Amino acid sequence: DQQVKQNSPSLSVQEGRISILNCDYTNSMFDYFLWYKKYPAEGPTFLISISSIKDKNEDGRFTVFLNKSAKHLSLHIVPSQPGDSAVYFCAASGQGAQKLVFGQGTRLTINP
């Protein structure tokens, strides 16, 4: 049973436009959500996070939105840049658990 799902395996966006990556979860006990970015031949690196007490967190070009009632979060990147081309993983944790549950990733390609 996959608790964190990224239903779009890939996304292609033109440079300068907005990229929107989506993530759904099933476990209502999750209370913290993170996005990681992964380049080929490298490990995932932390990008941005959000606590369940918030519905939005912004860091520069990156904004994460959380809709608890829909059990849905999204990552917005604006404006998109070629260096944003990578695989993006959504992750979640709950009740202080020292364990992250990951989605399967979305490959984002930014076209010049």
Add this chain to the structure above:
Amino acid sequence: ETGVTQTPRHLVMGMTNKKSLKCEQHLGHNAMYWYKQSAKKPLELMFVYNFKEQTENNSVPSRFSPECPNSSHLFLHLHTLQPEDSALYLCASSQDFSKDYGYTFGSGTRLTVV
């Protein structure tokens, strides 16, 4: 060196071989993890170590054997693997559980079983 270092970066092994993956972290973290990344699948948690003690084994086959001699080093011993075990194996570490940043990952070992 800083961060989480994994060696080797690439490994090709036969099904009858025995090999080990190594992970080292220089961040002073007290928890370390092994994850498996297969194509088009979520990162799968394999093992969790907290202060050198294994706190989670996520139903991993016994052909994978972890070892954590201290809080800075983590090994994954491999023997009699199957071709379907070919994947990217990622090590990560964290300080308790920093909810701000989650884990710090290494670059992974790309394992191919032939």
